[in-house]
């Protein structure tokens with residue numbers, strides 16, 4: 001039987017029930033509850049997997065309540081009216097670092113913020129008027145000559161966390177504009193075809209940057225590496241490194257890497273983390289498994305972040321090597337790991353990246369992919385996830401489409417990418433974890 005349609009009243013009852021469950025958990029487990037005050041905790045700490053799910057179901061109910069309260073037409077009108085100014089406003093605040101213009105436990109005038117950001121007073125005023133409507137900053141004594149700006153918990157969260165600032169920069173500033181021309185890219189290159197174009201120069205990113213006004217960048221990695229003048233060159237890559245570190249922290253991905261393989265049983269092994277960013281995964285692996293020697297390979301502008309973050313006691317076992325993963329691999333290792341790498345590329349490029357390993361592969365060498373698979377895993381009995389969780393996956397997927405014509409793939413498709421690269425890659429193990437939505441796919445080289 002079809003589920004009855006939610007109504008304002010049924011949703012209100014559900015929201016009451018779920019928020020009571022959540023607050024009872026917080027009380028019992030002494031988890032401090034966030035407020036809008038600047039000194040509020042910036043996130044819920046230590047939510048159990050069950051209560052995390054409860055919170056996501058609550059978010060779905062709140063979203064439904066939000067839509068139904070407005071009614072169908074107005075819910076679209078309001079969304080369309082606000083979504084771009086909301087995003088642009090947050091991007092401006094982040095780009096010009098409004099966060100540090102206002103002390104977290106103090107206040108600042110519009111004039112002080114204008115001086116700090118080097119923006120015209122009028123611009124600062126107008127941007128902040130919108131930000132305040134989003135509970136990002138608050139205005140004390142609005143409209144008076146004495147009016148001042150203070151942080152709310154939402155703006156303070158950004159002031160306090162370099163990771164969150166990097167996330168906003170990478171997602172909004174690097175990818176936002178290309179996402180807005182997706183319709184035109186699809187019209188030009190994929191409409192009327194059975195499949196999305198697989199050409200990197202037909203992505204929304206390539207279309208947006210074709211004019212060269214924002215720099216001539218073939219793909220988004222080019223932009224991260226090369227954007228900025230002089231000392232500033234590569235600032236977006238540094239941000240991206242911080243974004244990746246933050247993603248690992250908030251999604252608790254440490255365990256995914258540690259549990260991916262029986263690292264102990266491999267003994268004195270050499271590992272290459274291909275596209276390993278500034279080594280955040282390599283460091284964790286090396287700390288837990290003293291017999292491993294790890295080479296982190298990535299693009300040149302990542303190196304300084306690697307050097308800044310490497311604990312001194314790991315210097316002899318964890319090293320950085322500038323390497324373009326489309327070029328032939330020269331480090332002969334026992335295991336190569338690719339975490340969240342191949343999803344950035346269409347099948348042909350993903351296969352080329354794997355083929356580039358072949359010159360270095362000895363028989364029995366292993367290649368381990370870590371990729372997000374959402375709940376589309378093998379099991380058809382996978383539980384229905386809250387929409388708020390599915391959205392994380394579908395939003396990333398659309399971003400990958402815009403930037404690279406890349407995609408999140410189910411396990412079956414990852415096996416196919418190995419096959420496309422070379423028949424001598426034998427997929428030996430697949431571990432799709434419904435708890436963290438990640439799959440670990442391990443292939444053995446039978447060359």
Ligand SMILES: C[S@@+](CC[C@H](N)C(=O)[O-])C[C@H]1O[C@@H](n2cnc3c(N)ncnc32)[C@H](O)[C@@H]1O
Nearest residue numbers: 221244275276277298299323324325326339340
């Ligand atoms: C999505 S990030 C994943 C980083 C890391 N593996 C992780 O899981 O946090 C993709 C990485 O691939 C790197 N990358 C992109 N193109 C590359 C290339 N041609 N050669 C080497 N690394 C590249 C980027 O610099 C970035 O660090």
